[in-house]
Amino acid sequence: MKRIGFIIMLTGISLLAGCSQITVLDPKSDTGKDQAYLIWLSLAIMFLVLIVVFILFTWFVIKYRYTEKRKYEIPVDVIGDKRLEFTYTIIPIILLIILAIPTARITFEQSPGTEAFQDAEGVEVNVTGKQFQWDFEYENGEEDTNKLVLPEGEPAIFHLKSEDVVHSFWIPELAGKVDLYPHETLTYRIENPEKGEYEGKCAEFCGAQHANMTFDVEVVSEDEYEDYLDDL
Amino acid sequence: MEMFENLADAPSDVIAAWIFTAIAGILVIIWVLKKRKLPVIWEYMRTTNHRKIGTMYILFGFIFFLRAGIDSLFIRMQLISPNNDFWVFQADKYNEVFTTHGTMMIFFAAMPMLLGLMNVAMPLQIGARDLAFPYLNAVGFWLFLSGAIVFNIAFFLNSAPAIGWTGYAPLSNSLFTPDANTDFYVFGVQISGLGTIFTALNLMVTVIRHRAPGMSFMRMPLFSWATLVTSFMILLAFTVLAIGLYLLMFDRLFDTKFFQGPDGDPVFWQHLFWIFGHPEVYILAIPAFGIFSDVISTFASKRIFGYASMVISIILIAFLSFTVWAHHMLVVGLGPMLNTFFAFTTMTIAVPTGIKIFNWLFTLRGGLIRFTTPMLFALGFIPSFVMGGVTGVMLSVSAADFQFHDSHFLVAHFHYVILASTILGIFSAIYYYYPKITGLKLNETLGKWHFWLFLIGFHVTFFPMHITGLNGMPRRTFTYDAGEGFTTTNFISTIGAFLMGISILFMFWNLVKTHWENKKVGPDPWDGRTLEWTVDSPSPENTFEPMPVVDDLNPLAKAKNENRKMETTNEHRSSPIARDSIIPFLISMTLGVFGICMTYEWYIAAFVVGAVVFAFFILRALTDEKNDYYGKDEGGAS
Numbered sequence: 001m002k003r004i005g006f007i008i009m010l011t012g013i014s015l016l017a018g019c020s021q022i023t024v025l026d027p028k029s030d031t032g033k034d035q036a037y038l039i040w041l042s043l044a045i046m047f048l049v050l051i052v053v054f055i056l057f058t059w060f061v062i063k064y065r066y067t068e069k070r071k072y073e074i075p076v077d078v079i080g081d082k083r084l085e086f087t088y089t090i091i092p093i094i095l096l097i098i099l100a101i102p103t104a105r106i107t108f109e110q111s112p113g114t115e116a117f118q119d120a121e122g123v124e125v126n127v128t129g130k131q132f133q134w135d136f137e138y139e140n141g142e143e144d145t146n147k148l149v150l151p152e153g154e155p156a157i158f159h160l161k162s163e164d165v166v167h168s169f170w171i172p173e174l175a176g177k178v179d180l181y182p183h184e185t186l187t188y189r190i191e192n193p194e195k196g197e198y199e200g201k202c203a204e205f206c207g208a209q210h211a212n213m214t215f216d217v218e219v220v221s222e223d224e225y226e227d228y229l230d231d232l
Numbered sequence: 233m234e235m236f237e238n239l240a241d242a243p244s245d246v247i248a249a250w251i252f253t254a255i256a257g258i259l260v261i262i263w264v265l266k267k268r269k270l271p272v273i274w275e276y277m278r279t280t281n282h283r284k285i286g287t288m289y290i291l292f293g294f295i296f297f298l299r300a301g302i303d304s305l306f307i308r309m310q311l312i313s314p315n316n317d318f319w320v321f322q323a324d325k326y327n328e329v330f331t332t333h334g335t336m337m338i339f340f341a342a343m344p345m346l347l348g349l350m351n352v353a354m355p356l357q358i359g360a361r362d363l364a365f366p367y368l369n370a371v372g373f374w375l376f377l378s379g380a381i382v383f384n385i386a387f388f389l390n391s392a393p394a395i396g397w398t399g400y401a402p403l404s405n406s407l408f409t410p411d412a413n414t415d416f417y418v419f420g421v422q423i424s425g426l427g428t429i430f431t432a433l434n435l436m437v438t439v440i441r442h443r444a445p446g447m448s449f450m451r452m453p454l455f456s457w458a459t460l461v462t463s464f465m466i467l468l469a470f471t472v473l474a475i476g477l478y479l480l481m482f483d484r485l486f487d488t489k490f491f492q493g494p495d496g497d498p499v500f501w502q503h504l505f506w507i508f509g510h511p512e513v514y515i516l517a518i519p520a521f522g523i524f525s526d527v528i529s530t531f532a533s534k535r536i537f538g539y540a541s542m543v544i545s546i547i548l549i550a551f552l553s554f555t556v557w558a559h560h561m562l563v564v565g566l567g568p569m570l571n572t573f574f575a576f577t578t579m580t581i582a583v584p585t586g587i588k589i590f591n592w593l594f595t596l597r598g599g600l601i602r603f604t605t606p607m608l609f610a611l612g613f614i615p616s617f618v619m620g621g622v623t624g625v626m627l628s629v630s631a632a633d634f635q636f637h638d639s640h641f642l643v644a645h646f647h648y649v650i651l652a653s654t655i656l657g658i659f660s661a662i663y664y665y666y667p668k669i670t671g672l673k674l675n676e677t678l679g680k681w682h683f684w685l686f687l688i689g690f691h692v693t694f695f696p697m698h699i700t701g702l703n704g705m706p707r708r709t710f711t712y713d714a715g716e717g718f719t720t721t722n723f724i725s726t727i728g729a730f731l732m733g734i735s736i737l738f739m740f741w742n743l744v745k746t747h748w749e750n751k752k753v754g755p756d757p758w759d760g761r762t763l764e765w766t767v768d769s770p771s772p773e774n775t776f777e778p779m780p781v782v783d784d785l786n787p788l789a790k791a792k793n794e795n796r797k798m799e800t801t802n803e804h805r806s807s808p809i810a811r812d813s814i815i816p817f818l819i820s821m822t823l824g825v826f827g828i829c830m831t832y833e834w835y836i837a838a839f840v841v842g843a844v845v846f847a848f849f850i851l852r853a854l855t856d857e858k859n860d861y862y863g864k865d866e867g868g869a870s
Contacts, residue, residue, distance in 0.1 A: 023717065024635045024702040038632040046622035053589060053618045060596040061611060064532070065603070074793065075599050080538035080591075088590040089583060096579045099629065104572045106631040111568035165403040166498060168563060168638060172704030176634020179563050182402065183497055186565040199716070203638045203706040205396045207403060208324045211709035 122155030280366035289348025334397030356764035359444025372431035374820030379424025386416035401491030419827035458522025520657025532599025545584035578628035605679030609660035620648025641701025689731025
């Protein structure tokens with residue numbers, strides 16, 4: 001038991017100490033921040049459950065263990081306890097409802113799809129994935145490969161399509177991912193990206209060089225963005 | 233011949249495997265001949281007895297578990313440091329290894345070991361003398377082995393599939409993976425899946441038809457309940473998988489366009505795969521829940537707390553598991569409505585699972601807890617599985633899943649749930665039922681070493697993986713850069729994996745030592761509470777003679793507490809008829825050969841071999857062992 005406690009303590013400490021540096025929990029866009037909020041909320045609620053289980057577990061295992069003194073005891077025959085069972089049915093349901101409401105709200109705001117974000121304003125980028133590279137086509141029709149530049153503060157709207165197999169477009173520091181399919185175009189939005197340099201990657205296994213299907217992301221000021229587009 | 237073409241430029245790991253297998257094979261043959269074990273092997277090849285078939289399921293499942301485990305060590309070695317080049321495991325070699333690891337662990341390790349345990353223990357728990365259809369049981373087992381052999385041959389021919397165990401189209405279509413590799417996946421899984429469906433039918437009928445007098449459904453041990461519920465799930469889920477693989481086979485061999493081209497849709501494959509795949513997770517977990525329920529009840533010396541709600545919750549979990557598949561597809565662009573719907577259905581599964589966890593905890597309360605090896609595995613399961621459960625709820629939060637999806641966070645999650653439930657459950661059950669399988673009890677001290685090393689290694693491997701994932705490492709990538717923040721956590725994970733590897737060595741040592749000492753134990757080495765502990769160890773071919781009468785959920789414990797023997801009767805349903813036959817073995821292996829012919833598109837050979845399989849069907853249809861036993865007129869009366 002001591003060993004389990006020690007491991008939990010150690011990992012708990014390292015988790016808390018490391019959280020401020022964990023990429024996904026410290027995102028650089030409003031979309032990513034909403035996702036991080038959900039992660040924190042669910043983690044907090046689940047931590048509650050975890051603590052209750054761990055305490056009951058440790059308590060029961062230590063208190064009711066076999067000892068020489070209890071050698072001849074025959075435990076009382078308990079069938080169950082309706083009230084207790086009802087309690088641990090209802091409380092999880094309440095916890096899940098608390099979690100479900102913001103989940104629905106943010107999912108409705110953010111979900112990618114073929115008809116998503118049709119009336120949304122923002123910088124439009126056509127993303128094409130193929131084994132094993134990324135092509136980005138900007139509003140002025142110019143293209144760049146494995147490099148995505150976005151202006152800060154403006155919503156970025158991506159129209160994503162694959163030329164071959166399924167890929168997945170992911171910039172962990174900015175926001176969550178969306179798949180690319182050969183048969184339809186999906187639209188996804190990242191709101192209010194902050195200035196900085198990030199790493200984008202393919203998150204759906206797509207073949208031999210899946211691991212190296214990465215791209216550079218730069219979020220720059222409006223002026224720098226215009227300059228970049230002109231230079232293409 | 234095209235079959236051996238890839239061998240010309242085989243990498244050193246394939247050559248090493250050939251050499252290792254040749255040496256090991258020769259040693260095994262020498263041992264078999266020296267110890268005169270050939271008759272035993274011949275007996276097992278023809279047997280239809282549930283314990284013997286169960287033993288073979290567990291044995292071969294364990295061998296494949298070792299192979300898939302070694303694959304995982306290769307994966308961890310490649311990921312130990314940034315920009316690493318370990319042996320040959322980069323790019324497609326790495327992709328082959330994780331594909332093999334996943335496919336083998338699910339289909340050829342976890343499934344057969346669970347089916348084996350059901351085969352061994354369930355009939356003993358409910359007072360059945362054998363499975364309802366002993367012949368079909370043998371067919372089911374040999375089909376599993378045949379499929380597993382087909383899948384394993386791929387690696388030896390340097391043609392292992394590299395599409396992930398999920399086999400997503402269109403990567404799995406002939407346009408992108410035209411070689412035989414992917415066909416080995418299709419046929420290997422298809423053939424063994426067929427065997428799994430047969431066994432599920434068999435188990436289901438056995439539970440419904442062959443319970444001892446007095447054993448109502450609400451007096452049935454929870455492992456038998458789990459077997460019944462799991463069988464229904466297998467029947468539904470594996471059928472969907474079979475259809476998916478069937479369509480994929482047509483896409484690959486005959487250029488149909490189900491999952492590719494302008495009229496096909498790769499998302500169809502994902503729907504089919506996950507309508508199978510999500511229930512599959514619970515097909516793996518529910519039997520383990522059953523094992524833990526019985527083990528915890530035995531070693532807390534108490535009946536299970538809230539038995540009725542335990543039964544209701546496994547049925548609920550089974551039902552709900554068919555309503556959540558698209559939570560694997562939240563980034564596919566199904567739209568906000570479906571994303572939210574599947575988030576909610578997924579969350580609901582937490583409720584019955586939570587009920588089970590608390591029922592186990594309250595079973596412990598007031599008990600007399602003995603820390604035997606099976607009990608340690610069961611106790612290790614509770615906190616570990618809850619950790620996997622809570623990340624499961626986190627993953628169900630659909631917008632947050634946009635971040636989690638296909639990252640190492642997900643890898644951590646599913647290893648937490650599957651290892652904590654299925655693998656700890658299998659280990660627990662192997663220690664628990666070893667006396668029923670062999671008549672020997674495994675060494676407790678070595679068992680505890682095995683447990684602690686495995687549990688610590690498991691947490692050391694997979695806990696840091698959550699952080700690796702949250703730092704942005706996608707799954708199925710063979711390399712990463714030093715600056716990405718994955719270095720430390722990956723290094724720790726690799727250490728943990730080797731701890732788990734070492735723990736398996738302790739298990740080995742334990743097996744060798746136990747058989748070396750060869751100390752037989754009686755029918756009831758654990759102070760058991762249910763019917764299986766009234767039967768001799770190992771369980772004989774003719775069990776329950778005379779048939780016990782069941783008057784309680786824990787009939788043996790009740791009889792012991794009242795200081796009496798269990799009542800018996802001669803009035804009971806007639807038993808299944810065993811009849812040794814080599815046909816199940818032949819039929820299955822021929823079907824395996826058929827699979828290989830199809831893989832290499834040798835259609836004429838496939839036609840001939842297929843005709844032989846069909847001839848075996850006819851041969852079987854014309855024989856009925858019941859006729860000999862009951863006389864012609866009453867044939868089929870059992």
